[in-house]
Every structure is written in structure tokens, then in C-alpha cells.
Amino acid sequence: MIILAIESSCDETACAIVRDKREVLANVISSQIGIHQATQGVVPEVAARAHVEKLQIVLDKAFETSGLDWDRIDAVAVTAGPGLLTSVMVGVNFAASLAWIKNKPLIPVNHINGHLVSASLGLPEEEEVAFPIAILSVSGGHNDLYIAKSYPEFELLGSTTDDAAGEAYDKAAKMLGLGYPGGPMISKLALKGDAHKYKLPKPVLKKGYEFSFSGLKSAFSRLIEELGGIDKIGGELPDLAASFQETVNELLCYKVSKAAKEFDCKEIHLVGGVSANLNLREKIAEANPILKFRHPIDFGYCTDNAAMIAGAAFYVSKDKWLQAGSIPSLITWS
Ligand code: KG4
Ligand code: ZN
Numbered sequence: 001m002i003i004l005a006i007e008s009s010c011d012e013t014a015c016a017i018v019r020d021k022r023e024v025l026a027n028v029i030s031s032q033i034g035i036h037q038a039t040q041g042v043v044p045e046v047a048a049r050a051h052v053e054k055l056q057i058v059l060d061k062a063f064e065t066s067g068l069d070w071d072r073i074d075a076v077a078v079t080a081g082p083g084l085l086t087s088v089m090v091g092v093n094f095a096a097s098l099a100w101i102k103n104k105p106l107i108p109v110n111h112i113n114g115h116l117v118s119a120s121l122g123l124p125e126e127e128e129v130a131f132p133i134a135i136l137s138v139s140g141g142h143n144d145l146y147i148a149k150s151y152p153e154f155e156l157l158g159s160t161t162d163d164a165a166g167e168a169y170d171k172a173a174k175m176l177g178l179g180y181p182g183g184p185m186i187s188k189l190a191l192k193g194d195a196h197k198y199k200l201p202k203p204v205l206k207k208g209y210e211f212s213f214s215g216l217k218s219a220f221s222r223l224i225e226e227l228g229g230i231d232k233i234g235g236e237l238p239d240l241a242a243s244f245q246e247t248v249n250e251l252l253c254y255k256v257s258k259a260a261k262e263f264d265c266k267e268i269h270l271v272g273g274v275s276a277n278l279n280l281r282e283k284i285a286e287a288n289p290i291l292k293f294r295h296p297i298d299f300g301y302c303t304d305n306a307a308m309i310a311g312a313a314f315y316v317s318k319d320k321w322l323q324a325g326s327i328p329s330l331i332t333w334s
Contacts, residue, residue, distance in 0.1 A: 001074045004062065004098075005310035006055065008091030009083025009111045010141060011035075011042045012303060013054035015062040017073070018310035024122055026065035027300050027307040028058045037180050048086035055094045058306075070102050075321070077313030080108035080333035092331055099324050106322040107313040110333040112142060113152055114308035118301045119269040119294040120151075121311050130266035130292065136256040136284075139272035139303070140166035140181065145209050145255055147263050152315040157259055158209025165248055166274045168213035172220055172244050176237060177230050186241045187277050193242030198223060200247045209255055213248070220244055245279055253283040260291055267292040276302045 002025070007014040011032040017025040032042075032050050039046075063069065078095035081088055092108075099106040115137045120129050133148040143164035145157045163171065166183055173182020178189075201219050203212050224240070227233050233240065252274075260268050268291050270284055275295045285293045296302045322331065 001314070002068070002072055003075050003077050003107070003310040003313050004073045005077040005109070005306040005313060006059075006091045006095040006098075007079045007111070007114070007304055007306040007309045008051040008055065008094075009079045009081070009088050010304055011047050011050075011087075012305065013051045013058055014304065014306035015055070015058040016306035016310050017062050017066045017068060018121075018307055018314075020125070021311055021314045022121055022123055022125070024298075024307045025068065026062040027298075027305055028061040028065065029300060029303070029305050030054045030058050031303075033181065041180070042084070044084045044086050047084060048090050051087055051090040055091070059098075073102070073104060075099075075105045075107050075313070076102070077107040077109050077310050077316075078331075079111045079114065079309050080331045081111065082333075083111055096322075096326070096331075099322075103324045105324065106326065106331075107316050108320065108322065108331045108333050109309045109312050109316060111304075111309070112137065112144065113154065113312040113315070115139070115142070115271045116146060116148065116154055116269075117151055117311045117315070118271045118296045118305075118308040121301050121307055122297045129294070132263055132265045133267040133269055134256050134260040134263065134265045135269040135271060136252060137272045138165040138252060138270070138274035140164060140170060142272060143211050145211075145259055147259065147265070152312065158211065158255070160211040160213065162212055162214040163217065165211070165213065165252060166272070168217060168248060169274065171217055175221055175224055175230070176233070176240060181273075183274060183277065186245055187279060189238050189241035190245045190279065191238075193238030193240070195242040195246035197239040198243035200243060202247055203251055209259060211251065211255065216244075216247055245277075249277065249280045249283050252280060253287055256284060257287045260288060265291065267294060269293075270295045271302070273303045
């Protein structure tokens, strides 16, 4: 079966075509980062308008890349939520119109479930993932720890009580006078820094599976002030970046490793935008030498993308599919 998917829940406009759960035939992403840099964050109305402009372009590109035409597509999938409402509705209306015109069923997909299956995208057909899996999904908008007993049986263990890890990276980068998004800039600077130069408070010792980054953020801000403020820290940037990264990644690694142990997991998956962080990947792999550790095999499956939405669509039961011509405002996700 071949599914074409549309993703527009935040600031990436994306279209992908996936065969049989994992074989990615096209994964086209148009990022709005350039648009949102001026405001240092996403303005929903601006994001929704940009999706309107880009959807047809990414759709055409997905067909061009895959070499397929509409006759080969069995169903259209779309992110139905969660996300920025106006952005989601642009994608839903586009996908519903396509499904109607082309007479295909429409599959509403939970965006989070997309991230949760993204580490299996592109794996060879014969390579089975082994359950249970501890899945850490970390991006600018989400920071969730799940146990997957199967696909799509996901049990949420804990989320963040304040910022998501990616958001914390972005805010720390802003304090250091770096650009947006901050995660990639901090991790690049950190390569040249001493991760143990500055001691920051470690929320790792808190019990349970909730995450919190607000204390760390305040401490980081105070540290920058103590060092003389943003104009005086030029030479310290690599050490500050490395120390911040070390603290965040240690927390993330600690929690996911703890969950994997407690729930007797066979695998650990790290997904979402922050899964692009190489230091975090290394930490988790080193802390769990006996378990199979996976992250999305392509950077294009880490950030928001439509391949993961198509991948998750294969697990949506048929009674949730909408027939061509259904009213898209009634769409929900589960
Ligand atoms: O999944 P994504 O594209 O969008 C959201 O749903 O937010 O994730 C973007 C987030 C940003 O916060 C960005 O700073 C973070 O992922 N990120 C990273 C790295 N690459 C992206 N964080 C840490 N290290 C990285 N290498
Ligand atoms: Zn996402």
C-alpha cells in the first residue's frame, strides 16, 4: 500500500510518499525558518499563510521525486493535530480536497504518533523493531517520554512541566546572542568547549518521568550576568554552550535510560528535532550498551516531516479513515 501524507502543524510544510510503513519514496520539506527568524519564533497567522503558498509546491515535488502519479496512491494522510490550529486546518483542507478530487480515503494522523514511529522509517523490510521500546520525543514543541508496547500502543510516562528541551536550547542560544533555531548552533559551538567548566543545576535527580528546564534556564541566565553579560562572554561561548548541552542531555539520557530499565525495554528510540544532537545520541548509546538504540536514520525524519505522518497512517485503524468528500472540519485524531 502507498500513502501520500501532508504535514503542516507548525512551521514546516511537508509532503511525503511512503510504501508499506517504512519505504520512503519521497520526503519533501519546505521550512519556514527564514520567515520566523525575524520574530525569533513562529507567528501562527504568518505560518498558516506560508503553508497556503507552499503546499502545492511540496506536493508536486513529492510526485516528481517518487516518479509516481495519483493512480499509484492508495490513501491520503494528514496531520489532524496537535499543532497550531490555523496551520493544521490549512493542511487538513488541502489534504481533504485532494482526497475528494482524487477519490481516495483520508487518514487523520496524530502528529506525535508520527514522531513515535520515525526511528523505523527507512529501515530494511526484514529488520523488525523489538518491543517494548522506550521512546523519547524531544523537539521545540514536545518533550515526551513513552513506552511503546507495539505500534501504535503508546503509553505516556511523562512530559515537561515547563519548556521542551528544544525550546530550552533555543532560549539558551538567544541568551548567548546566537540565532534561531538555537539547538544546532549550541551543539556546534559545544564541540570546541569544555562541558564541565560551568556547573549548572541538574534536575536529573528528581523522581518520576516529568521534565523541567526552567531552573536550568534561570541559572544559565544568572551565570551569563555574573560573567559580565552578553558583551563580555565572547571567549566563553564554547564552554558555556558545552556546559549547557551537557546538563540538558544528561537529564534526557538519565530519564530515558531509567524508563528503559524499569519497563524492561528491548530498544530505546530518540526522535524529534533534538534527536539531531550527536552528543545526545552518543550519551544514550553509551549508557545503554545492551539495548538496541535507534534514532531517525535521516536528519529529514528528525524535524517535522510528512514521511513520519505517512508511516503512522499505516497504523490508524480503518474505522477512523474518512471517505472521500467527508467534511474536514469534523476531523479528529487519536
Ligand atoms: O521537530 P522540530 O523541527 O520542530 C518542533 O516541533 O519544534 O524541532 C526543532 C527543535 C528546535 O528547538 C531546535 O533548536 C532543536 O529542535 N534542534 C536541536 C538540534 N537540532 C535541532 N537541539 C539540539 N541539538 C541539535 N543538534
Ligand atoms: Zn513535531
